[in-house]
Amino acid sequence: EAQVTQNPRYLITVTGKKLTVTCSQNMNHEYMSWYRQDPGLGLRQIYYSMNVEVTDKGDVPEGYKVSRKEKRNFPLILESPSPNQTSLYFCASSLTPPGSKSSYNEQFFGPGTRLTVL
Amino acid sequence: GNSVTQMEGPVTLSEEAFLTINCTYTATGYPSLFWYVQYPGEGLQLLLKATKADDKGSNKGFEATYRKETTSFHLEKGSVQVSDSAVYFCALSDFQGAQKLVFGQGTRLTINP
Numbered sequence: 067e068a069q070v071t072q073n074p075r076y077l078i079t080v081t082g083k084k085l086t087v088t089c090s091q092n093m094n095h096e097y098m099s100w101y102r103q104d105p106g107l108g109l110r111q112i113y114y115s116m117n118v119e120v121t122d123k124g125d126v127p128e129g130y131k132v133s134r135k136e137k138r139n140f141p142l143i144l145e146s147p148s149p150n151q152t153s154l155y156f157c158a159s160s161l162t163p164p165g166s167k168s169s170y171n172e173q174f175f176g177p178g179t180r181l182t183v184l
Numbered sequence: 185g186n187s188v189t190q191m192e193g194p195v196t197l198s199e200e201a202f203l204t205i206n207c208t209y210t211a212t213g214y215p216s217l218f219w220y221v222q223y224p225g226e227g228l229q230l231l232l233k234a235t236k237a238d239d240k241g242s243n244k245g246f247e248a249t250y251r252k253e254t255t256s257f258h259l260e261k262g263s264v265q266v267s268d269s270a271v272y273f274c275a276l277s278d279f280q281g282a283q284k285l286v287f288g289q290g291t292r293l294t295i296n297p
Contacts, residue, residue, distance in 0.1 A: 175227035
C-alpha cells in the first residue's frame with residue numbers, strides 16, 4: 067500500500083531533551099516536506115527536500131533540523147525542544163514539487179505526530 | 185507574499201443541506217489551487233485541485249472553480265452527508281522561491297443527521 071508513515075504518533079517530552087520524528091514513504095517520491103499545524107494558523111512549512119541531500123528552509127525552520135540521506139526517509143530533529151514547539155506535525159511527499167504544473171504534484175500526507183513539550 | 189483566506193468556522197449543517205466554504209487567495213503568477221480534507225485523527229487527503237483559471241475540480245460530489253477575476257476557489261456540495269464531517273483546507277502552490285503549499289486556516293464542518 068502506498069503510504070507515508072510517521073513515528074511516533076504521540077510524544078510527550080520535556081524542554082531540552084533531543085528528539086527525532088521519523089518519516090518514510092514507499093512511493094519513490096523525490097519531494098518531501100514537513101509541516102506543523104496549529105489552531106487558527108492552518109499548516110505551515112518547516113523544511114522541505116527536493117531530492118536526496120537537497121534540503122531547504124520553509125516558513126518556520128527555527129529550532130528544527132532535517133536530513134535526507136535516502137530518498138524514502140526524511141526525519142525531523144528537534145535538538146532542544148521548547149514548549150512553543152508543541153504542535154501537530156505532518157510529513158508529506160510527492161513525485162514532483164507542489165508548485166509544478168504536473169499531474170504528479172499531489173502531496174501525500176502522513177497520519178501526523180502530536181508532540182507536547184513540557 | 186502569497187496567502188489563502190478561508191471562511192471562519194466551525195460550520196454546522198443538517199444532512200442533505202447545500203454546502204459552500206469560501207476561499208480567496210492572494211498570489212503572484214498563476215498558482216495551482218487545492219482543497220484538502222482532514223478526517224478526525226488522520227492526515228490530509230487531496231479532495232480536488234485546479235491548475236489554471238476557469239478549471240473546475242471535482243471529486244466525491246464536491247466542486248470548486250478557479251476564478252482568477254475574483255481570486256476565489258469556493259468549495260461546494262449539493263447535498264452533504266454525515267460522513268463529510270471533517271476539517272477542510274484550501275491551499276495554493278507556491279512555486280516562486282520555496283516550493284510549498286500555502287494553506288488557509290481550515291474550516292471545521294459538522295453534519296448532523
